[in-house]
Amino acid sequence: MLLTDEETKMLNGDNGPAVRKAMEILVALGESFGAERLVPVNNVHMAGSSVLVAEEAGTRFVEDIRNQGGKFVTRVTTNPTAVDPSQWKEIGIPESDTALQVRLTGAYAGMGANTCNTCIPYLVGNMPRFGEHMAWGESSAVVFANSVCGARTNREGGPSALATALTGRTPEYGFHLTENRYGNFLIKVETPMRDMTDYGTLGYFAGKIAGQDTPVFVGLPNNPTLEDLKALSAALAASGAVSMFHAVGVTPEAPTVEAAFGDRTPAKTLVYGVEERTQCENALNKEPSDHVDWILVGCPNASVQEMREVAEALEGKKVHKDVSLWVTTAGAMYAMADQMGYVDTIKKAGGVVVRETCPFLARSRVIAPNKGYKTLTTNSAKMAFYAPGQFGLPAHYGNLSRVMQAAIDGVWR
Structure with missing residues (x-):
């Protein structure tokens, strides 16, 4: 690789041991x-933000980087953690x-990260620009950034994203x-695309076929x-290893x-x-009982x-006594939904709005x-796809109205 004089100095340790290692x-x-x-890069989303991923060894690695004087020189946002900060015990x-998790999040914050702890950084202040070179982890966010925003990033792991945050550089290959x-x-x-669940089902179909290839939809x-495209991005990255899609007349690089x-x-x-849609829906519905x-x-x-849609479905109703309803979100989304009264409606009905974590992390x-x-x-194709293998839980999969009716009735119809 050809390095600039500044990059050579960083590699030689002129900027300290943390930057040299990066x-x-x-x-x-x-x-x-x-x-x-x-x-050059000025935008990093850190996927290795949960101790379920980092464990003790990864946490110590991040702490060591901070103790060596590591400071982030880019905008950095963090992925969901392993805990809800206020109700971890109850759930x-x-x-x-x-x-x-307090140690790991503290180490990232101490180096300058915005610890928003969400997989949707584009909704909490880190919106990519068209053509911007970035280093993002979190597969669904990578697909959204490349496809919907037209930014440029590969799927980064924890160490490479951390290294970019410390240096402001990333290798130019792949989707750059x-x-x-x-x-x-x-x-x-x-087939008609009626809601975000239909987009998730389409993503599941395409991801299985794509592998690492880039599909084009007409x-x-x-x-x-935005929710439709978010669901499509997530499912593509789940059933396949897709990092980008094009939708003709919709996404910016596919006029x-x-x-x-x-x-x-x-x-x-x-x-x-x-x-094809019916076959995919049936494949994601792994649980035969109600x-x-x-x-x-x-x-x-x-x-x-x-x-808002969950709150509207629960208005004046109660979640069944034998059901636990989780609505997972970012802290910033929680604050806005709380201001609008949606959180209170969900809580009064017996649901739980979980912040900064999710079943995956x-x-x-x-x-x-x-x-x-x-x-x-769930109404998420990504969650329905992963649940049997990751959690040992077979899934019911359907649109939000069907899922919310199940929450109220206590059975899957």
């Missing part, structure tokens, strides 16, 4: 992917995780290069909501089919119709609009058996 990580990463140079999070951002195959959408409505493919011919063309006990809304974290394999949960019910 540069060693970035140079090794860049050379392994054939990058010719590093590019079943182990106390040992809480103590360790224009030639790697074109679509690979075409999906013709020939036939989507030209006015999807036409030709632009989305860089004037190349699609490797293949597929149709997504009513039959038993409902743990319901999750907010994967990725719920927006204020999603919390909390120790759900401990929480679920301790609480007696046997199933998970």
